[in-house]
Amino acid sequence: MRALIPLPIVLPLAGAGLSIALGRWRWAQRAIGLLVLAATTAISIVLLVRVDRDGAGAVQVGGWAAPGGITLVADRFSAIMLAIASVMLLAVLVYAIGQGGSERTRVAFHPVYLVLAAGVGASFLTGDLFNLFVAFEMMLTASYVLITLGSQRAQIRAGTTYVVISLVASALFLAALALLYAATGTVNLADLSVRLAELPSEVRVAFSLLLLLVFGIKAALFPLFFWLPDSYPTAPSPVTAVFAGLLTKVGIYAIVRTQLLLVAPDDRPAGLILAIAALTMLVGVLGAIAQDDIKRILSFHIVSQIGYMVMGLGLFSVAGIAGAVFYIVHHIVVKTTLFLVSGLVEHSAGTCGLGRIGGIARRFPLVGWLFLLPALSLAGIPPFSGFVAKVGLVQAGVEGRAWAVVAVSVLVSVLTLFSMTKIWGGAFWGEPQVEVEPEQAIVARWGGTVPMLGATTALVVLSLAIAAFAGPLYELAERAAADLLDPAGYVGLVLR
Amino acid sequence: MSVVLAAAAAALFGFGTWLLLQRRLTRTIIGIGLLGHGANVLLLLSARRRGRPVFVGAPGPFADPLPQALALTAIVITFGVTAFLLSLAWRSFELTGDDLAEDDVEDRRIARSRVLADEEVVDEELLAAELADETRVSIDEEAP
Numbered sequence: 001m002r003a004l005i006p007l008p009i010v011l012p013l014a015g016a017g018l019s020i021a022l023g024r025w026r027w028a029q030r031a032i033g034l035l036v037l038a039a040t041t042a043i044s045i046v047l048l049v050r051v052d053r054d055g056a057g058a059v060q061v062g063g064w065a066a067p068g069g070i071t072l073v074a075d076r077f078s079a080i081m082l083a084i085a086s087v088m089l090l091a092v093l094v095y096a097i098g099q100g101g102s103e104r105t106r107v108a109f110h111p112v113y114l115v116l117a118a119g120v121g122a123s124f125l126t127g128d129l130f131n132l133f134v135a136f137e138m139m140l141t142a143s144y145v146l147i148t149l150g151s152q153r154a155q156i157r158a159g160t161t162y163v164v165i166s167l168v169a170s171a172l173f174l175a176a177l178a179l180l181y182a183a184t185g186t187v188n189l190a191d192l193s194v195r196l197a198e199l200p201s202e203v204r205v206a207f208s209l210l211l212l213l214v215f216g217i218k219a220a221l222f223p224l225f226f227w228l229p230d231s232y233p234t235a236p237s238p239v240t241a242v243f244a245g246l247l248t249k250v251g252i253y254a255i256v257r258t259q260l261l262l263v264a265p266d267d268r269p270a271g272l273i274l275a276i277a278a279l280t281m282l283v284g285v286l287g288a289i290a291q292d293d294i295k296r297i298l299s300f301h302i303v304s305q306i307g308y309m310v311m312g313l314g315l316f317s318v319a320g321i322a323g324a325v326f327y328i329v330h331h332i333v334v335k336t337t338l339f340l341v342s343g344l345v346e347h348s349a350g351t352c353g354l355g356r357i358g359g360i361a362r363r364f365p366l367v368g369w370l371f372l373l374p375a376l377s378l379a380g381i382p383p384f385s386g387f388v389a390k391v392g393l394v395q396a397g398v399e400g401r402a403w404a405v406v407a408v409s410v411l412v413s414v415l416t417l418f419s420m421t422k423i424w425g426g427a428f429w430g431e432p433q434v435e436v437e438p439e440q441a442i443v444a445r446w447g448g449t450v451p452m453l454g455a456t457t458a459l460v461v462l463s464l465a466i467a468a469f470a471g472p473l474y475e476l477a478e479r480a481a482a483d484l485l486d487p488a489g490y491v492g493l494v495l496r
Numbered sequence: 497m498s499v500v501l502a503a504a505a506a507a508l509f510g511f512g513t514w515l516l517l518q519r520r521l522t523r524t525i526i527g528i529g530l531l532g533h534g535a536n537v538l539l540l541l542s543a544r545r546r547g548r549p550v551f552v553g554a555p556g557p558f559a560d561p562l563p564q565a566l567a568l569t570a571i572v573i574t575f576g577v578t579a580f581l582l583s584l585a586w587r588s589f590e591l592t593g594d595d596l597a598e599d600d601v602e603d604r605r606i607a608r609s610r611v612l613a614d615e616e617v618v619d620e621e622l623l624a625a626e627l628a629d630e631t632r633v634s635i636d637e638e639a640p
Contacts, residue, residue: 174535182542
């Protein structure tokens with residue numbers, strides 16, 4: 001099993017190199033991209049099954065022993081994240097190939113997309129805070145290119161905001177790393193976990209808050225979320241979908257990992273995290289209600305949903321963290337799907353502005369269904385996956401007696417439903433306003449090309465499957481949460 | 497020595513932050529460069545046995561190599577990203593004729609749609625937008 005752990009990083013990187021070399025032939029780039037991501041998906045699913053059965057695995061790259069060398073760790077949490085992320089990356093690539101756009105016109109799309117995949121994989125697998133920084137940079141640099149690939153005016157404007165805020169977060173991350181190294185003499189997560197415990201309590205709390213700030217910018221927590229709804233909607237739909245599904249969740253992964261592994265139970269800023277969670281949920285959903293464009297509404301919902309995941313973390317109980325893990329998985333699938341559907345709407349109606357479209361459900365019934373199911377799931381309507389995830393979190397909140405945040409989370413659910421009905425009423429019901437006649441017959445008949453509809457349908461089925469197999473998946477999330485709350489296992493595995 | 501370096505890092509972070517808050521993209525980029533330098537100085541400061549020889553085999557204990565490796569990696573990353581940002585600024589200059597950070601169009605539209613609800617708020621925002629536009633016009637005139 002240990003031989004598999006580096007592959008989700010190595011394969012996409014090798015594929016990216018090959019893809020640049022074969023940039024002249026688009027079919028070769030497509031074949032490489034699909035093959036590499038399919039292989040990564042298969043490997044990460046095998047990894048998840050093996051890790052769940054045999055326990056976590058660690059690799060010391062190059063044979064250098066733990067605190068000094070480069071450590072890769074696959075435990076249940078990272079294996080779950082890796083598996084779901086690989087599936088999303090594959091589905092979105094299929095969609096992008098069907099849509100054309102920058103995938104067809106720019107040589108850079110495929111190599112950069114694979115670098116993004118490698119960066120996401122490396123973020124989940126690394127056992128070392130500095131390599132987390134490098135993995136973040138890999139992922140972010142690829143995302144800078146993807147978000148500005150069309151080099152249109154709006155993309156450059158939004159891309160600039162995105163790049164600048166990400167770089168500020170990176171500079172803060174580096175400063176935090178320097179301070180941590182000065183205080184402890186290590187950047188290995190397991191070693192840090194041991195040595196931080198020797199420091200005075202105030203210093204540990206300061207580090208905990210500093211890391212929360214750094215990753216909070218990447219994860220778009222209140223009050224650091226303002227860049228997200230501004231920059232995401234301008235990118236092409238497949239790019240927005242993969243960003244919405246994965247990038248902020250990598251930030252959440254880093255928050256969960258560092259707060260649970262590095263910060264001792266007494267120093268955890270639980271009250272602060274719960275307050276941030278409530279405000280993130282509330283401000284995000286209120287922002288969404290004010291918007292008038294499908295992609296922008298969905299972007300604000302990303303912020304709002306991040307609040308739920310942080311709420312689970314802030315409870316610092318097995319039930320809460322299991323709820324957060326399940327919520328992350330559900331959210332990645334549903335959010336990616338919704339952005340892919342907004343791409344279908346844009347593709348068939350020519351725009352995403354609610355005032356300028358209508359009647360999609362009548363004209364393209366399949367697109368209507370593909371939106372309706374994940375939208376109800378996002379709002380938390382039974383029997384969809386969002387309902388299971390929210391019930392888990394609310395139960396954990398009640399057990400933890402965090403009444404205020406539970407009340408906010410229920411209220412935000414209702415408001416989410418409200419803004420989903422706003423999209424439904426504006427775009428899918430009513431009379432068709434603009435008659436754009438798509439060139440291809442298949443688009444005119446169904447609202448998208450076969451790969452676009454196929455990828456979106458597959459993701460909708462996946463989200464229904466998450467709801468159908470919620471029992472075993474929730475148990476897996478509970479095992480992952482129990483691992484996360486007991487850092488001794490992780491530390492023992494790495495420093496053995 | 498440490499105090500001087502720490503002060504240097506603090507100054508770099510301070511100036512970097514100030515430059516970041518400017519409306520011009522070129523200044524923002526320099527600000528980001530300064531932030532990166534500040535972080536690198538901090539990384540070097542975090543080393544054990546500072547000021548010792550770098551190589552193994554020199555008399556006495558040698559300097560801690562890890563922070564230097566970390567700083568080197570960080571410098572390479574900052575370098576690449578700065579190059580990317582400069583090309584963004586150039587593209588922005590090509591498209592708009594200047595490199596001022598632009599307002600979010602959709603935000604402006606929503607702010608304007610609140611005219612009836614809250615005139616005061618909108619007035620301030622429109623004023624700010626007009627100011628920005630005026631700056632833009634004056635720069636256009638300067639350009640040959």
